Amino acid sequence: MFRNNYDNDSVTFSPQGRIFQVEYAAEAVKQGSVVVGIASKTHAVLVAFKRNAEELSSYQKKLFAIDEHVGIAIAGLTSDARVLSNFMKQQCLGHRLTYGRNMPVRGLVDMIGSKAQINTQHYGKRPYGVGLLVAGVDEQGPHLFEFQPSGMTEEMVAFAIGARSQMARTYLEKNLDAFADCGREELVRHGLKALKESLVQDRELTIENTSVGIAGVSKSKEDGSSVVEPFKVFDGQEVNAWIESVADDKEGGGDAAGEGEGMDVDA
Amino acid sequence: MDHRPQAWGRPRDDVYGAYDGSYFQNSGPKFATQSPVVTGTSVIAIKFKDGVVIAADNLASYGSLARFTNVKRLRVFLDTTVVGFGGDVSDMQYLDRHLNELAIDESYENDTTETAAATTTSSSDPSSTSTQTPNNPAGSLNAANLHKYLQKLLYRRRNDFDPLWNHILVAGLDASSKPFLASVDLRGTAFTSPSLATGFGAALAQPIMRRYAATEEDAAKLTREQAVDIIKECMKVLFYRDARSLDKYSIAVVTKDGVELKEEEQLEKQSWAFAERIHGYGTQTV
Numbered sequence: 390m391f392r393n394n395y396d397n398d399s400v401t402f403s404p405q406g407r408i409f410q411v412e413y414a415a416e417a418v419k420q421g422s423v424v425v426g427i428a429s430k431t432h433a434v435l436v437a438f439k440r441n442a443e444e445l446s447s448y449q450k451k452l453f454a455i456d457e458h459v460g461i462a463i464a465g466l467t468s469d470a471r472v473l474s475n476f477m478k479q480q481c482l483g484h485r486l487t488y489g490r491n492m493p494v495r496g497l498v499d500m501i502g503s504k505a506q507i508n509t510q511h512y513g514k515r516p517y518g519v520g521l522l523v524a525g526v527d528e529q530g531p532h533l534f535e536f537q538p539s540g541m542t543e544e545m546v547a548f549a550i551g552a553r554s555q556m557a558r559t560y561l562e563k564n565l566d567a568f569a570d571c572g573r574e575e576l577v578r579h580g581l582k583a584l585k586e587s588l589v590q591d592r593e594l595t596i597e598n599t600s601v602g603i604a605g606v607s608k609s610k611e612d613g614s615s616v617v618e619p620f621k622v623f624d625g626q627e628v629n630a631w632i633e634s635v636a637d638d639k640e641g642g643g644d645a646a647g648e649g650e651g652m653d654v655d656a
Numbered sequence: 657m658d659h660r661p662q663a664w665g666r667p668r669d670d671v672y673g674a675y676d677g678s679y680f681q682n683s684g685p686k687f688a689t690q691s692p693v694v695t696g697t698s699v700i701a702i703k704f705k706d707g708v709v710i711a712a713d714n715l716a717s718y719g720s721l722a723r724f725t726n727v728k729r730l731r732v733f734l735d736t737t738v739v740g741f742g743g744d745v746s747d748m749q750y751l752d753r754h755l756n757e758l759a760i761d762e763s764y765e766n767d768t769t770e771t772a773a774a775t776t777t778s779s780s781d782p783s784s785t786s787t788q789t790p791n792n793p794a795g796s797l798n799a800a801n802l803h804k805y806l807q808k809l810l811y812r813r814r815n816d817f818d819p820l821w822n823h824i825l826v827a828g829l830d831a832s833s834k835p836f837l838a839s840v841d842l843r844g845t846a847f848t849s850p851s852l853a854t855g856f857g858a859a860l861a862q863p864i865m866r867r868y869a870a871t872e873e874d875a876a877k878l879t880r881e882q883a884v885d886i887i888k889e890c891m892k893v894l895f896y897r898d899a900r901s902l903d904k905y906s907i908a909v910v911t912k913d914g915v916e917l918k919e920e921e922q923l924e925k926q927s928w929a930f931a932e933r934i935h936g937y938g939t940q941t942v
Binding site for chain 2: 486487488489490493495496528529609614615
């Protein structure tokens, strides 16, 4: 009866000037579990909350290394993220082969941006149903980029995407000024604290459901050339110390008052 | 009258017989450049303590004819690197345009919107000296990156059986701001050395340069003045003995502070006394 006639494909505008397929794709990003990224002057970190389909199953990976110097965090359709991550891996490898250097992160993100935008403009294609946070370091220092299914990409100081990510973003906005001068560990702790803000009640960060990814860069004392700390994903016992370090303070924080509606996003 | 356009402007069949249209059919292999036509001779370069000196004369030969005497064969890339071309001049011009494109793309990608603050050099300067301060933001292609790229480019063209007929030297600084000098030839063969020379220079100038800088350690002890003197000496020897060379040349010094390129240098203090003793060539009858 009230069937939407304008959401059959991504090339039809609604009379209001909207393209529903692209908006639905943006919704798919909000179905994914939350991921947070922060960049300082020396490091770019990603932290992610992993879900398991059922008690007995393993947890779905959220962080992926692309190249020595770049990693991504995904929220949305994992299978679409796989396509993008394979593409990014190939581009980075190709760049390394032809120029002998780390691919500049902005160039890489621009490429997936263009790739994703094309899908929103061709009949028979569909937008990617995944959002990414791309963290990496290059000659110009650490970077964090947001990528959306519409093809929009934006450089960020700190950002969060995925289910209930608004709470994490609020935390990040509150602490925005601190990030630039944060050390490696401090930056991870900020990320985990932001992540905690977005958890549903009674849910805790554990070593099973938490991933941390870090890339860093520093100037060598000898000749001033940049020394890269390669992007690495930390899981399981490796994240234990970080989780414990944010567990003590702010006990019972994250005032539950504002989350009246039961948003059953986390299975 | 024959109304078909393909028949227009052709010799009349009734007078000259049927026109041989097979002439317009392009069957058979495509012939890309298989030999150079207008060529540049040697490029020579040597590393020193804080940079690289590179030079090439301003001649483009047409066979053995000294056809063009004002051709600049050193090219500055992104204000931080100098590329010297030996071999075919048209391929050099193609590469020059290609590198311009690359530099523009690279500058867009690394746009830090800094104030350029380019100091305009006074045009009253008698020599055509242009000192360029690095306008190269951190992260754009350095000499090592550019050399790698050119190597891939030339190797690919070789595999297409359409080589770019050049031997190229790349002089600049690498990622850790150390002097960088490397060569790549028309087959994509690439290597690096404290001193390098292309063409005839490989036989005539390289031994002289090796006397001063056989190893990286030796090169790291050379001063800028020493390196420039060695290069000037080599250019002179090349002019004496290379019949495709010229006494007018370009010389560039690349350091952290940028590229200093002089394109109107003249060989000084030539002495042709040695020529008296040379016999057995040309029209002499001794």
